[in-house]
Amino acid sequence: MAALAAAMSDASRMKILCALMDGKAWTATELSVVAEVAPSTTSSHLSRLLKANLVICLSQGRHRYFRLYSKNVAVLLEKMMGITFQVSSPSRSKVPQELLQARTCYDHLAGEIAVQLYDSLLKNNWINSDGKGVTKQGQEKFLQLGINIDEKTRRKKCCPCLDWSERKFHVGGHLGALLLSFFESNNWIERVPGYREVVITSKGKKELHRHFNINV
Incomplete structure (x- = not known):
């Protein structure tokens, strides 16, 4: 250590x-x-x-x-950020609003939008109440969207990841990675080259509201 x-x-x-x-x-x-x-x-x-x-x-x-x-290193860094970041007006004001709204957390989405997404998946019973698994209803809904969850994955299918700026959970694990990939490939989001910042596109704003009732 x-x-x-x-x-x-x-x-x-x-x-x-x-x-x-x-x-x-x-x-x-x-x-x-x-x-x-x-x-x-x-x-x-x-x-x-x-x-x-x-x-x-x-x-x-x-x-x-x-x-x-490895992803374990990313998890360690994210937790360190949470420890060093105090949720208060002065500290939040030092972080660009765009970064607070949406950013990458290694291979999944983080920030305000990601926390809202996690809450929406819980509310609509797409993931288990502890955030550690995908429900049968959720598997069907994700498949309808075009997101196929690999049953043989060695990663956790889904897990709650504590967001360092929001101090609430966003979606991690295999599902989190699939969602980020899906959002990017379908032009719901755009990455800012060289930064963790993620921009929600006009299409993304409509689709996130349509499927998850998220207002950007």
């Missing part, structure tokens, strides 16, 4: 880890811009993170890409 904490105990390395929370792979050059340090310094930081199993390196031809080591 001490070794892990030591690997994370640098502001630039934390900027790198937080950038990778968008679930995508980044180049060292891109991460150096985010961390606001020289490329050589970024390489040193990435080496430290690699040794601590916080990130992995993917090689494709001459290019090298970095991403978080």
Whole structure:
């Protein structure tokens, strides 16, 4: 635990880890811009993170890409954000409203909209009361939307993930990842390149209200 904490105990390395929370792979050059340090310094930081199993390196031809080591690392970072973020007017005012409204939490959706979505799924009995499973009715409804839940997945089919800015749950697990992918592929949302921020499109606003009674 001490070794892990030591690997994370640098502001630039934390900027790198937080950038990778968008679930995508980044180049060292891109991460150096985010961390606001020289490329050589970024390489040193990435080496430290690699040794601590916080990130992995993917090689494709001459290019090298970095991403978080696993979903467990993303969960750890999200919980750390929740601990360090105090829900009060002054602290919330420091966070861009767009980020509070909708953002990625590694491979699923977070923010105000995601919390409303979780509440809607509970209210309409699409997921179990504890948020840890999908109901038979929910499976049928998701299938009608075009979301096919893999019964053989090794991930939790559905799980409540505590939202660090709202202090309420949003949808995580296999279902959370499917929903984010579905929203993006159907143009309900658009990701802001290089950031965790997610924009709800005009189509998305209509569809979210139509299917989940969410007002954006």
